Amino acid sequence: xxxxxxxxxxxxxxxxxxxxxxxxxxARMGVFAQADGSAYIEQGNTKALAxxxxxxxxxxxxxxxxxxxxxxxxxxxxATFSTGERRRRPHGDRQAGELALxxxxxxxxxxxxxxxxxxxxxxxxxxxxxxxxxxxxCVNAATLAVMDAGIPMRDYVCACSAGLAEDTPLADRSPEExxxxxxxxxxxxxASGQIALLQLSARLHQERLEAALEAAGxxxxxxHAVLDRVVRDRLREVTALxxx
Amino acid sequence: MASVVLSEPEKLYIVHGVQxxxxxxxxxxxxxxxxxxxTDVVSNTSGSARVKLGHTDILVGVKAEMGTPKLEKxxxxxxxxxxxxxxxxxxxxxxxxxxxxxxxxxxxxxxxFSSESSVDLKSLCINPREHCWVLYVDVLLLxxxxxxxxxxxxxxxxxLFNTRIPKVRVLEDExxxxxxxxxxxxxxxxxxxxxxxxxxxxxxxxGYRHVVDATLQEEACSLASLLxxxxxxxxxxxxxxxxxxxxxxxxxxxxxxxxKRVGKSxxxxxQKILDEEESLGTSRQKVGFLx
Numbered sequence: 001x002x003x004x005x006x007x008x009x010x011x012x013x014x015x016x017x018x019x020x021x022x023x024x025x026x027a028r029m030g031v032f033a034q035a036d037g038s039a040y041i042e043q044g045n046t047k048a049l050a051x052x053x054x055x056x057x058x059x060x061x062x063x064x065x066x067x068x069x070x071x072x073x074x075x076x077x078x079a080t081f082s083t084g085e086r087r088r089r090p091h092g093d094r095q096a097g098e099l100a101l102x103x104x105x106x107x108x109x110x111x112x113x114x115x116x117x118x119x120x121x122x123x124x125x126x127x128x129x130x131x132x133x134x135x136x137x138c139v140n141a142a143t144l145a146v147m148d149a150g151i152p153m154r155d156y157v158c159a160c161s162a163g164l165a166e167d168t169p170l171a172d173r174s175p176e177e178x179x180x181x182x183x184x185x186x187x188x189x190x191a192s193g194q195i196a197l198l199q200l201s202a203r204l205h206q207e208r209l210e211a212a213l214e215a216a217g218x219x220x221x222x223x224h225a226v227l228d229r230v231v232r233d234r235l236r237e238v239t240a241l242x243x244x
Numbered sequence: 245m246a247s248v249v250l251s252e253p254e255k256l257y258i259v260h261g262v263q264x265x266x267x268x269x270x271x272x273x274x275x276x277x278x279x280x281x282x283t284d285v286v287s288n289t290s291g292s293a294r295v296k297l298g299h300t301d302i303l304v305g306v307k308a309e310m311g312t313p314k315l316e317k318x319x320x321x322x323x324x325x326x327x328x329x330x331x332x333x334x335x336x337x338x339x340x341x342x343x344x345x346x347x348x349x350x351x352x353x354x355x356x357f358s359s360e361s362s363v364d365l366k367s368l369c370i371n372p373r374e375h376c377w378v379l380y381v382d383v384l385l386l387x388x389x390x391x392x393x394x395x396x397x398x399x400x401x402x403x404l405f406n407t408r409i410p411k412v413r414v415l416e417d418e419x420x421x422x423x424x425x426x427x428x429x430x431x432x433x434x435x436x437x438x439x440x441x442x443x444x445x446x447x448x449x450x451g452y453r454h455v456v457d458a459t460l461q462e463e464a465c466s467l468a469s470l471l472x473x474x475x476x477x478x479x480x481x482x483x484x485x486x487x488x489x490x491x492x493x494x495x496x497x498x499x500x501x502x503x504k505r506v507g508k509s510x511x512x513x514x515q516k517i518l519d520e521e522e523s524l525g526t527s528r529q530k531v532g533f534l535x
Binding site: 026027028031032033034035038040042045047049051053059073075077079080081082083084086090092122124126128129130131 | 286287288289292299301303305306307309326328330331332333334335338339340380382384386387389532533534
């Protein structure tokens with residue numbers, strides 16, 4: 001069977017986007033009042049919520065406390081109704097565990113953990129509606145939530161996926177495009193250009209890696225501009241409420 | 245559950261306020277907080293609703309899936325409830341921390357919503373003894389700011405109102421084998437009649453009086469509460485006492501009367517919002533979590 005056509009002859013993708021175009025991103029910080037920080041993001045039809053508690057004292061076993069930095073604790077869960085087929089449980093499966101670990105690594109790289117020794121920062125992300133790029137949406141939402149909590153970070157963390165159609169890299173893959181070709185997930189600290197997470201699944205010729213990486217990097221930088229605007233708008237709103 | 249720690253003077257302040265029918269946030273004893281209801285927030289469900297009642301935030305998704313009817317009721321579909329107390333609400337719910345509360349709430353929901361009088365389960369049957377619709381009602385607890393049960397019941401009712409189940413036909417060929425055919429038109433669907441779906445009203449006893457829609461602070465002052473489910477006509481369908489304290493029979497009857505009265509006006513207000521949303525149709529601007 002021939003692979004599904006990812007790019008039309010005119011150079012458009014199945015959902016009408018150009019190869020480097022992202023899906024529509026909408027976000028909001030400060031969704032919940034009780035949490036220390038919270039954010040919500042929509043990327044296309046993928047909807048994710050992130051909540052941050054902390055930095056606070058170690059909960060549960062104190063032996064896990066790190067003497068020189070804060071412990072970043074993550075949980076990734078998907079609402080039972082978020083996927084096409086109903087999920088039996090929201091978290092606790094292998095995939096959720098793996099993604100939580102990835103989130104932890106990503107944010108340990110970004111948060112200035114050494115400022116809070118012997119304490120803990122909880123990041124909980126929840127997918128409300130899954131439509132491709134779940135992990136990326138979670139990272140982006142968590143970045144906003146950590147900022148909302150006022151926890152110092154080196155930089156934003158922006159994540160985006162990329163795929164390849166023949167030689168053309170496709171940014172922010174939709175689930176329909178997931179059927180064909182390799183998949184690259186990149187979490188970038190845009191200001192310094194450092195990579196916090198890089199994951200490539202399926203075989204890819206080394207020569208093409210650079211192009212795919214470049215496309216994902218471009219997409220991350222574009223996302224950074226959107227997230228930055230959300231943060232600035234939010235700050236303006238909050239300071240206006242405080243009355244200068 | 246998320247709990248707050250109050251000092252004795254703080255408690256006294258709340259109790260005295262309730263005695264004077266003036267609560268900390270300015271409400272009277274029988275007033276609800278301002279509630280926000282929005283339906284159709286998660287597009288890959290059959291029906292969904294989000295309810296924000298004060299700081300309590302609930303998201304409910306209903307998914308219709310095909311299953312086999314239960315043996316004792318071969319010509320009826322059924323509802324399944326699942327409550328996810330997510331870590332979003334409080335870090336205590338991380339991992340398996342929220343399961344106990346989730347099961348408790350789910351069991352209450354079974355009791356309140358699964359009776360024949362609330363939803364017409366016969367309409368969920370496709371093919372007696374073989375196929376029926378199973379409605380998975382999944383409740384996601386995003387933030388708890390007191391009065392969970394009422395908020396959840398409002399959200400479940402709104403989500404059931406919003407639920408659209410695709411129409412199917414059963415085709416039978418000469419050999420007697422049956423085939424299920426899905427309608428081609430995606431707008432060709434069954435709606436549920438939610439007129440008799442009850443709402444839960446929780447009445448918390450504070451001092452000598454009782455209040456509806458208690459906040460977390462008020463719940464900390466209350467020793468016992470009565471949870472009743474009321475239909476839009478004011479009929480009482482189930483009742484449960486919760487909390488560690490005790491109630492005397494007289495106050496239970498008083499609370500029941502209040503509950504019926506408040507429940508009726510709650511139903512009217514909810515139905516009004518749902519009808520308004522419905523009349524806007526696709527022109528409605530979806531707010532979701534962005535507003």
